[in-house]
Amino acid sequence: MVTRYLKLITLEEARSLIRTSFPHTISHTSIPLEEAAGRITAKPIFAKYSVPEVHLSAMDGIAVRSIDTHTASEQHPVVLDDVRRVNTGNVVPAPYDAVIMIEDVTIDGDRFTIRKAAAPWQHVRSAGEDIAESEMVLPSMHRVRPHEIGALAAYGVTTIDVVSLRVGLIPTGSELVFHGAHPSPGQVVESNTVMAAAWLETMGITCTRYPITSDEPDRIRQMIERGVDENDLVIVSAGSSAGTHDFTAQIIREMGVLLAHGVAIKPGKPVIIGKVEGTPVIGMPGYPLSALTVIREIIIPLLTNYGITVPAKETLNTRLTTSLHSEVGTDEFVLLSVGKIGGGYVATPQSRGAGVQMSAVRANAYLRVPRNLEGYEAGSEVPVTLMVTRGQADSALLVTGSHDPSVDYLADMLQNRGIEVHSTHAGSMGGLMALMKGDCHAAPMHLLSDSGDYNTWYLEKYLPGVDLVILTVAGREQGIVSKDGVGIDDLKGRQFINRQKGSGTRILLDYELKKHGIDPASIPGYDREVTTHSAVGLAVKTGEADAGMCVYSAAKTLGLKFVPVGNERYEIVIRKEQLSDPRVAALFETVSSPEFIGTLDRLGGYDTSETGHRRQLP
C-alpha cells in the first residue's frame, strides 16, 4: 500500500536524523601526491626527512670558520686559506660555520682576502630550517592547497591518504532518456544524476551512475540492492513523491528503514531518508531544482558524517526588489540575482518553478524564507547566501526590462571583460519600474506612446526630473510570426498568442491594431499571454497558435515566416549617476562596439544605423 500523503519533518529534524541515524566513518584511499589538490587528508602527514638535511649555503661564496674571521676589518684585512668555495645550495661541511658572499672576497689563487668578520652561521641554511624529520606537516581533515603539494614533495611524501566516498546514483522513471538522446514529446533527459555527479565529484567523491530504471518496483529494488552493495551512500533520483508511480519510499521500507518521507522545504519536499543494510539511501525528487535543493540542504550535510565538508558560502544582506509570499510551515529556498547598486546589494527573485533550471543558471544567490514567516515584503532587508564568490557578485550588472536576444550577446561580450550580466525578463514597464525603484543598473525598453514616440514620453511621466541617459541598442523589426506568412490584417479568426501586459510588444500590437481598426476581441487567443519572443515563436511552431507578434530573430531561429509590422526603438536606460560605474561604462562601450553591431547584423532584423546613440533626459 502506497502512502499518498507525506508526513513532513522540518529541515532541522532531517539534519539531526541524518547525524544520529548514520555512522560517522571516514573511508580513505591512497592517491599520488600530484592529484591531491582540493582533497581532504584522512591522516596527519609527516616529513620523511629534514629539509635541508645538512647545512647549506644560502649564497654563492666561500664557507669559512667564523672564528678565523674575527679580526677582519677594512683596515686589517684577513687572508684565509682554509675555505671551501660554495654556490647557493651547496653543503657547508664541518668545521665551516659561515658563508661570505663572493662579492666580499678578493681571490688570488688559493688565498682569499676578506675585510669584514663573518658572524657564526651567516648565510647558512641550517639543517631542519624548513622542517625536521617526522614533524607533522598537515593535520588530518585538511583540504590540501596546491602549494602544499610542493612542500610535501620536498619533504619526501609521494602518496597521501585522502578521504574517499563512493556514491551510487540511481535514476528512475519510465519517461527518462539518457543524456545525449533527443527526447520525444513526454520524454525527459535524465539530468539530475548528471548534476549530482558533477557536484559530488568536485568534492573528490567517486560517483557511479547506474542505468535508468523504469518505474517497476522489482527493478528499482534490484538496483537499490546493487547500489547498497557497491557504495557508501545511495541516491535514488525521482519516484520519491507519493503518486501512483512513486515506489521508492515503499521499497525502502520493505528493504530496511524508512526514516523520513517528506521534509518541509520548497522546492524538495518529497525527499526520502532511508537506510538499507546500514547504508543511507536518499530519495531525491525529480524536479531539477528540487533535486538541487536536496543535494545542497540534505545530502551535503550528510557528507560531513563521512569527513567530507565544503567551505561555507558567503552571506550578504540585500534589499529584496519584489515581495515574496511563502507558505508558513515550509522553509522555502528562493533563487536570486544579486548585485551591488550604489552602496548596497539588491536581490531579485528568479522564477520559482521547480522545473525551471534556468533560474539556477541565472541565479548567483539564494534566500531561505524561514517556515515561521509568510514571506517578505518588497524592500525588506534579507540575508542571502552567495552561489558565487563575493567578487563575482560585485561584478554583477543587473539588467531588468524587455528582453531581446541581443542582450544575451551583450552579456557574452561583457563576460569577456569580467562583468556578469544578470538579466531579469520583466518587460519594458517592469524595467521602467525597476529603474524608478533603483532595483537595476540598466533597463532595456521599447515603449511606444500614442504620439508614436519611443520611451521618452513614458520616462518623463514615470521618472520626471530624474537625470537619465538613454542608449539606443537598435531599431528593431517587430512582425507577425506564423507558419503561413500572415500579416496583421489577417489575424481575425486565427488562434493568436500574445505577450504580457506592460511588454513593449503588447503596447506596439495594441497601437497597430487600433491603427488598422481591428478589435482585439475578434482575435481568439488575444488573452493567452507568454513573456518572451521565443515563447511566442514556440507556440506557433508547436501549432498551439497560428500567429503572434515577435522580433525577427525569434522567427528566424525557429524557421518561421515573419511579416514586418514596423520598426521600433529598442533602448537601454540608466540613471545618469550610474554612468561612472565601470560595469555601466563597459555596457555602453560594448553596445557601441563594431563587434556588437556586427552581431546584430548577423542576427538580422535590426537597424543598426543609430546603435550606440545616446540622449539625455530631462
Place this chain on the structure above:
Amino acid sequence: MVTRYLKLITLEEARSLIRTSFPHTISHTSIPLEEAAGRITAKPIFAKYSVPEVHLSAMDGIAVRSIDTHTASEQHPVVLDDVRRVNTGNVVPAPYDAVIMIEDVTIDGDRFTIRKAAAPWQHVRSAGEDIAESEMVLPSMHRVRPHEIGALAAYGVTTIDVVSLRVGLIPTGSELVFHGAHPSPGQVVESNTVMAAAWLETMGITCTRYPITSDEPDRIRQMIERGVDENDLVIVSAGSSAGTHDFTAQIIREMGVLLAHGVAIKPGKPVIIGKVEGTPVIGMPGYPLSALTVIREIIIPLLTNYGITVPAKETLNTRLTTSLHSEVGTDEFVLLSVGKIGGGYVATPQSRGAGVQMSAVRANAYLRVPRNLEGYEAGSEVPVTLMVTRGQADSALLVTGSHDPSVDYLADMLQNRGIEVHSTHAGSMGGLMALMKGDCHAAPMHLLSDSGDYNTWYLEKYLPGVDLVILTVAGREQGIVSKDGVGIDDLKGRQFINRQKGSGTRILLDYELKKHGIDPASIPGYDREVTTHSAVGLAVKTGEADAGMCVYSAAKTLGLKFVPVGNERYEIVIRKEQLSDPRVAALFETVSSPEFIGTLDRLGGYDTSETGHRRQLP
C-alpha cells in the same frame, strides 16, 4: 657573457609588459559536459531544443478544455467526458489547455465530475517554460558551476568548448632529484614544478613536466626549444638568477627576446620574462616561496591573456602583531597567520626565508608591503589577502608560544572539529608577550621561576590582575640528547647546541646548570641557538653538536639517546574571557579527552596524571 646583476622593474611594469608583449588568444578544446565543472566556456552555449518541447502536466490529474469547466461550482458540478488522464510530466495535447488535480475530481467510469472551474493553462508547464530552442544558456568566459551541467544536459548539450592552455614546466639544476627519490646531502627534491602543475591543473590547464635538465646551456636550450614547440607557455624553474650557474636569461636572449630580468618583488626577485618564437618563457626562481610568489603575482596574471582567470581572493583588515621591516623599492609579500580575536583580526608574520615552505603551509593569508614603505610597526592596521575562505580564517585558533609536538596532535584533533590551529613557535616568553598584547587565543608555556614554580610567577609578574585560566597539558620530561647518552654533568668540553633566550627550555637549562654548579662559559656552543626541540635533536644527529637539551619525543623520533634532567609543567594559558569562545572551548575539551591522553602516552616522555587540570589566576 652572463650579467651578474639584475635590472629590476616594478611589479606593475612586469604586469603591463606581459599584457602588451604577449598575444591575447583563447585556445579551446571540446570536452564531455560531465567533466566541465570549474572549466571556463570558450563559446556561448545554446539550448539544442526547447524544454519542455510541448505542454506537460505539472500534476497527476485530468487534462481538460478550460472552456468546458467555466460553469462548474460546488453548487453546480460539471460532468466532463472529453478529458485525458495525465500524470505529472505527461503531454497535455491539443485541444486540452488545463489540468485539474486528481484530488479535485470524482471519477465514475468515463465520467469525471468537477466542482470548480479550471483557469486556462492551470497546472500546465508550457512548452519553453524553462528555455526555448536556440536561446543562450551560458555566455563564453563563464566558469561552469556543477548545477549548470544538469541544466545543459537537460537542454541537449553533450560536449562543450572550454578554454584550454598547454604549459610546459622545465626543471633545471644539477642538484635536483625527482620527487620520490631520497636526496643525498646537497641534493634537492624538485618540487617547484610539482607545485606549479598542481596549481595550474586546478585551473584546467594541461601541464607537461619535462625531465630535470642539468645546468648545461646546450641542454637547457634544447629543452626550451622543445617546450616552446609543444606548449602555449613555458616555465623554466630555477637558474633564473644572475649567478655563475644561471644560464636561463642568456639562453632566452639568444633564442628570442629577454623582456625583463628581475622584478622588484620579494621573494621572487630573479624572475625572467622572455619570449621565444612568440611564446612566453618565464624563468621562475628556485627557492620554493619565490616560485610561489612568481606563480601568484606574475604567471596567474599572464594567464588572463589566454582567458584563464581565477576568482579574486578575499581581503581583510588586520592588526599586525609584530613590526615588519621591508626594503624600500621592493614590494614584499609576507606570509601570515590570521585569526579573529574579540571583534577584530590579528595577523602574525611567518618566517620570511624563501626556502621555508612550511611558512606557506602554516599561513592562511599574505600581506603586500608596498615598495614605497619601509615596513609596518607592530599594531598597524594592514590589509591582507586570504589564502583560504573567510569561514576558514574565522575558524583559526591562534596558538603562540612554546612548541611541543603534542600541539601538532591537538591541531590534528581540532581540525576534525573544523577548527584550524595556527601555531607560532615563539618560545614561552614569546607566548607570554602575545597573551599580554592580545595577539593570540592561547599561549603554551613552561616557565620555571627561581622558586621552582612553573608559569605562575611569570604570569603574575607580566599580567598582574588579569583573569587567566591555565590548562595543564602534561608533565614533560626534558633531558640531554646525544648519541652517546651523556648527562648534564658531562657537558663540559663537549660541543653543545642551545635553545633561544626566552624559551622555557633555555630557562630550565640555566636553572639546572646553576644547580649543578656548571659555568655556561665552559660549554662550547652554548651561544649557538636554534628555536625548536627538533632542531636541537637534528644538530646532534648530523654531528654538528654532541649534546643539547630537548623533550623526550624529539630524541626518540630521531633515534637518539636521552638522559632525563627533570619534569616540567607544560601548560596552555588563556585569558578567562576567551573561555566562552567555541574554538577555545574545543581546545580545552580536546586536551582533557582520553584520545589526547592516549596520544601523549604513545608519544612517550609525558606525565599525563594532571593533563586537563585547570587553575585560575589571580
